[in-house]
Amino acid sequence: MSTDKMSVKVNVDLQKERQKCNFNIQEVTFIFDGGKEQTLQRKKIEDIALNSGASIDSIPEECLGLKERYDNAVRKSCIYSRIVKNEILEITGLEALGNPVLRRTADAFFKEISPFMLHLGMFVPTIIGQCTEEQQAKWLPRALEMQIIGAYAQTELGHGTFIRGLETTATYDPETEEFVLHSPTLTSYKWWAGGLGNTANHCIVVAQLYTKGQCHGTHPFIVPIRDMETHEPFPGVKVGDVGVRMGFNTADNGFLSFNHYRIPRENMMMKNAKVLKDGTYVKVARHEKLTYGTMVFVRVTLVKEAAINLAKAATIAVRYSAVRRQSQPKPDAPEPQIIDYPTQQHKLFICIATAHALQITGDWLWRTFKDVLADMRGGNTDSLPELHALSSCLKAISTSDSAAYIEQCRFACGGHGYMLSSNLPLIYSFVTATRTYEGDYTVLLLQTARFLVKAWEQVEAGKSVTPTVSYLTLAATKEKVLWNDFAEGIIRSFQAVAARKISACAETIKRHMKTGICYEDAWQLTTVRLVSAAESHCRSVICQTYWNEITRLTASCSTNVKIVMEQLATLYLIYWALERSGDLLRYSTISEKDLNRLQERYEELLALIRPNAVGLVDAFDFRDEILRSTLGAYDGRVYERLMEEALKSPLNDGPVQASFHKYIKPLTKGKL
Numbered sequence: 001m002s003t004d005k006m007s008v009k010v011n012v013d014l015q016k017e018r019q020k021c022n023f024n025i026q027e028v029t030f031i032f033d034g035g036k037e038q039t040l041q042r043k044k045i046e047d048i049a050l051n052s053g054a055s056i057d058s059i060p061e062e063c064l065g066l067k068e069r070y071d072n073a074v075r076k077s078c079i080y081s082r083i084v085k086n087e088i089l090e091i092t093g094l095e096a097l098g099n100p101v102l103r104r105t106a107d108a109f110f111k112e113i114s115p116f117m118l119h120l121g122m123f124v125p126t127i128i129g130q131c132t133e134e135q136q137a138k139w140l141p142r143a144l145e146m147q148i149i150g151a152y153a154q155t156e157l158g159h160g161t162f163i164r165g166l167e168t169t170a171t172y173d174p175e176t177e178e179f180v181l182h183s184p185t186l187t188s189y190k191w192w193a194g195g196l197g198n199t200a201n202h203c204i205v206v207a208q209l210y211t212k213g214q215c216h217g218t219h220p221f222i223v224p225i226r227d228m229e230t231h232e233p234f235p236g237v238k239v240g241d242v243g244v245r246m247g248f249n250t251a252d253n254g255f256l257s258f259n260h261y262r263i264p265r266e267n268m269m270m271k272n273a274k275v276l277k278d279g280t281y282v283k284v285a286r287h288e289k290l291t292y293g294t295m296v297f298v299r300v301t302l303v304k305e306a307a308i309n310l311a312k313a314a315t316i317a318v319r320y321s322a323v324r325r326q327s328q329p330k331p332d333a334p335e336p337q338i339i340d341y342p343t344q345q346h347k348l349f350i351c352i353a354t355a356h357a358l359q360i361t362g363d364w365l366w367r368t369f370k371d372v373l374a375d376m377r378g379g380n381t382d383s384l385p386e387l388h389a390l391s392s393c394l395k396a397i398s399t400s401d402s403a404a405y406i407e408q409c410r411f412a413c414g415g416h417g418y419m420l421s422s423n424l425p426l427i428y429s430f431v432t433a434t435r436t437y438e439g440d441y442t443v444l445l446l447q448t449a450r451f452l453v454k455a456w457e458q459v460e461a462g463k464s465v466t467p468t469v470s471y472l473t474l475a476a477t478k479e480k481v482l483w484n485d486f487a488e489g490i491i492r493s494f495q496a497v498a499a500r501k502i503s504a505c506a507e508t509i510k511r512h513m514k515t516g517i518c519y520e521d522a523w524q525l526t527t528v529r530l531v532s533a534a535e536s537h538c539r540s541v542i543c544q545t546y547w548n549e550i551t552r553l554t555a556s557c558s559t560n561v562k563i564v565m566e567q568l569a570t571l572y573l574i575y576w577a578l579e580r581s582g583d584l585l586r587y588s589t590i591s592e593k594d595l596n597r598l599q600e601r602y603e604e605l606l607a608l609i610r611p612n613a614v615g616l617v618d619a620f621d622f623r624d625e626i627l628r629s630t631l632g633a634y635d636g637r638v639y640e641r642l643m644e645e646a647l648k649s650p651l652n653d654g655p656v657q658a659s660f661h662k663y664i665k666p667l668t669k670g671k672l
């Protein structure tokens with residue numbers, strides 16, 4: 001326990017919960033952070049950032065007007081980025097870009113999102129991924145020193161998903177050795193880029209490259225958009241804010257258009273393709289889609305981001321549920337803590353388990369990503385399709401599950417969960433956007449499905465397939481999977497479900513084509529099932545990774561940590577087996593009797609986890625400054641904090657508001 005947590009007076013119920021906890025909390029924190037070293041590093045970074053005191057707002061952020069909120073976010077972004085630049089990156093190096101510690105710490109500064117988020121989140125990674133060494137030497141130090149501030153503008157008003165359909169053009173002029181950027185239509189306006197509206201002075205622009213009269217598809221360019229002294233947009237550049245949104249209101253999402261705006265040839269990011277001085281187009285990359293690299297990187301990092309945000313929401317809802325008492329199920333007995341209701345446990349413990357499942361799967365995906373990058377540096381792109389398929393479905397499922405469970409945590413807090421001061425609505429409004437951005441949920445699952453159908457065709461042709469789909473080979477024998485007990489049985493059954501759904505999709509496509517329609521139409525007619533097959537595949541990947549990894553990670557842990565971690569992982573697997581019982585009955589050898597046993601085991605697990613619930617969320621180790629929640633603070637002073645926050649509202653700055661004299665009084669006196 002950190003010293004700041006020891007000094008405060010803690011709610012009696014929470015104190016009792018902490019006494020009940022039977023495992024070593026710190027060991028679980030190490031597991032969640034990915035190891036002791038990572039925990040120590042994270043704590044050091046949090047200390048540095050939070051000791052600056054810059055994160056404290058006298059008026060809650062959400063009570064400020066739109067402009068004041070943005071102004072405040074820019075002020076804090078400058079302080080935070082100075083800390084990142086001078087201290088955090090010194091500790092982590094550029095590894096920080098793939099590490100949620102930056103975002104986790106930033107949460108202490110911004111209840112919503114920093115307008116600088118995309119600078120380190122996408123601008124810098126794209127420089128690293130898409131620039132030649134020479135270009136990196138020019139741009140990277142300036143970006144890391146915050147001498148320039150960048151955004152990533154790919155999406156347009158008319159197209160986000162369909163990148164090949166982007167309309168912005170970059171036409172090479174060999175006379176002046178410049179590219180001419182142009183936005184030919186309203187729908188070609190760049191739209192949505194974080195940090196673009198008022199903050200960034202540079203921007204990565206994805207545009208259709210034309211040279212020698214030929215279009216070579218979309219390519220990224222580094223584009224200076226504002227004067228470094230005056231911050232005025234350059235002539236030929238039109239830029240602004242896209243308007244008020246559901247969340248992200250301090251993220252400065254912007255629009256951008258060009259009117260025959262010129263940039264030097266060298267501003268094309270040339271790692272994967274070049275345009276020579278005379279306008280000759282030269283392809284360098286060995287894989288067609290390497291220009292989509294930043295998206296793969298961000299999708300990989302989003303899995304852990306989803307886990308962290310869910311862990312925050314679970315911390316708030318579990319602590320609150322230990323403090324909150326409601327109803328009287330037994331006459332004359334005191335009102336129970338709401339966490340004692342099995343229905344409440346059913347809502348919350350899956351959130352704790354899912355946070356672990358996604359964090360562990362996210363770590364594994366990050367390691368896979370780094371392996372593929374290393375292969376690609378050696379010129380081998382063979383594993384890229386599998387990485388794309390994996391990162392697509394894991395991004396889709398992790399963000400979607402996480403958003404749904406964060407909302408469930410909010411429901412679990414009743415009316416008080418609706419308060420912005422609980423922080424649950426803000427966490428939700430952020431995570432629900434991650435389901436859409438960086439590739440929409442359905443679109444990404446269909447990308448995975450495309451890979452799965454191809455893998456299935458290879459299996460049918462007797463060819464070998466890559467590791468994450470090797471289970472298809474077993475399923476091709478068409479034997480029903482034997483139902484074992486719990487974990488192994490559930491994992492094997494999910495694989496059987498995925499395999500059967502994929503094979504059914506392949507057959508359906510063929511059946512449609514026999515009617516004379518083309519492959520694309522047959523594919524469209526099968527997409528509802530393809531999405532479902534990709535979801536099942538992803539579920540089997542998460543279940544297997546979580547189970548294998550938690551067994552490995554707890555091998556040297558103390559007994560009770562092993563037990564509680566295994567309980568959580570089993571709960572996750574059984575929860576999904578019960579959720580997908582229809583699929584299991586249809587595609588595996590599971591019986592109704594087995595399902596009844598799973599249901600009983602599930603309910604036993606809720607009761608077993610119950611005494612450790614507060615310990616489990618304490619192990620996520622969120623400092624109050626990062627959690628920023630009236631309901632979830634470590635001390636459990638829920639009602640006091642709700643009152644304190646209410647009193648900070650500008651609507652409580654006096655007993656009578658001006659509107660009474662202006663409107664209400666005239667109305668009641670019949671003068672309006």
Ligand SMILES: CC(C)(COP(=O)(O)OP(=O)(O)OC[C@H]1O[C@@H](n2cnc3c(N)ncnc32)[C@H](O)[C@@H]1OP(=O)(O)O)[C@@H](O)C(=O)NCCC(=O)NCCSC(=O)CCCC(=O)O
Pocket residue numbers: 117118121122152154155160161162163164194289290292293295296384385388437438439440443447450451
């Ligand atoms: C949907 C697709 C994948 C379709 O692309 P397409 O070029 O039309 O593809 P296609 O010609 O049909 O070919 C498909 C083929 O391209 C492959 N592929 C597709 N994407 C990748 C990849 N990333 N890596 C490696 N391979 C990739 C697929 O596997 C297909 O391969 P195949 O033909 O089957 O061999 C793509 O357009 C896409 O990714 N759309 C999503 C757009 C997106 O993610 N935008 C992000 C904007 S930035 C943002 O949102 C930032 C927010 C961050 C924040 O605020 O924090």
Ligand SMILES: Cc1cc2nc3c(=O)[nH]c(=O)nc-3n(C[C@H](O)[C@H](O)[C@H](O)COP(=O)(O)OP(=O)(O)OC[C@H]3O[C@@H](n4cnc5c(N)ncnc54)[C@H](O)[C@@H]3O)c2cc1C
Pocket residue numbers: 118152153154155158159160161162191192193194248253433436437438439440441442443446
């Ligand atoms: C908060 C936020 C921040 C963002 N930040 C950035 C940024 O910094 N830079 C940037 O470039 N972009 C950014 N974006 C844009 C984001 O990447 C896109 O919104 C996202 O990729 C989805 O594209 P779209 O909006 O065109 O949706 P659409 O593609 O129009 O999707 C609408 C619906 O159509 C469906 N659909 C579309 N295509 C298909 C298909 N082929 N098959 C089946 N269904 C389909 C989708 O499933 C969805 O239900 C941001 C978006 C948000 C919300």
